[in-house]
Amino acid sequence: MATQGFTTCLWFDGTAEEAAHYYVSVFKNSSIGRIGRSNEAGPGPAGSVVTVEFTADGHRFLALNGGPQFTFNEAISFQIHCADQQEVDHYWTKLTDDGGEPGPCGWLKDKYGVSWQVVPDELVDMITDPDQEKAARTTRAMLSMGKLDIAALKRAHAGE
Structure with a gap:
């Protein structure tokens, strides 16, 4: 290559x-x-x-x-890895403004129909935690969200 x-x-x-x-x-x-x-x-x-x-x-x-002839669909998306809630909020707002569409679990479509996943870096560690109860709580919390809320995900992971 x-x-x-x-x-x-x-x-x-x-x-x-x-x-x-x-x-x-x-x-x-x-x-x-x-x-x-x-x-x-x-x-x-x-x-x-x-x-x-x-x-x-x-x-x-x-x-x-x-x-x-061709349009975008959810079969292809781009993940945006975010260090903190400020970055999550920034990209979520920018990409849903002016005709974008919020979706579930951190997914959205921008005004051109391109799909994005706005993902806090910590999420992957939480949903792949070897402690299956913690991972399941975090996953349930994520599945209930549009834009991901890091503090809420951490609370779910901790069992609070």
Whole structure:
């Protein structure tokens, strides 16, 4: 494999540049790269945006204006690992604003229909705890939430 690793391609219907700017505004360590435009050979009107390379929190993406044939669904999602409740709140709010949809158990869809999981780092340790009672209490608490509440998850884990 090339040393540059993977680039995730996201298929949009005419909103690739707008979406790339949106994601760059949400995540730190982000930037817009090259913008590919149609020329006289196509595939669209000369000058129209076909692709936008961007980085969001260090992960490389390509936003492609591919047309209406394909849309996003929950079969693919991106996990955002959060150090604390402030980060959970930040990403949850940013990604559900302006047409996003909150979902269960820390899942949401942004305004473009891309699915995200906003996950506190501590959650995985709690739900995989070797003490099955603690893990089950934490899992039950998580399943009852939309946006995840770290303090409530910790209380459930502790049996409070």
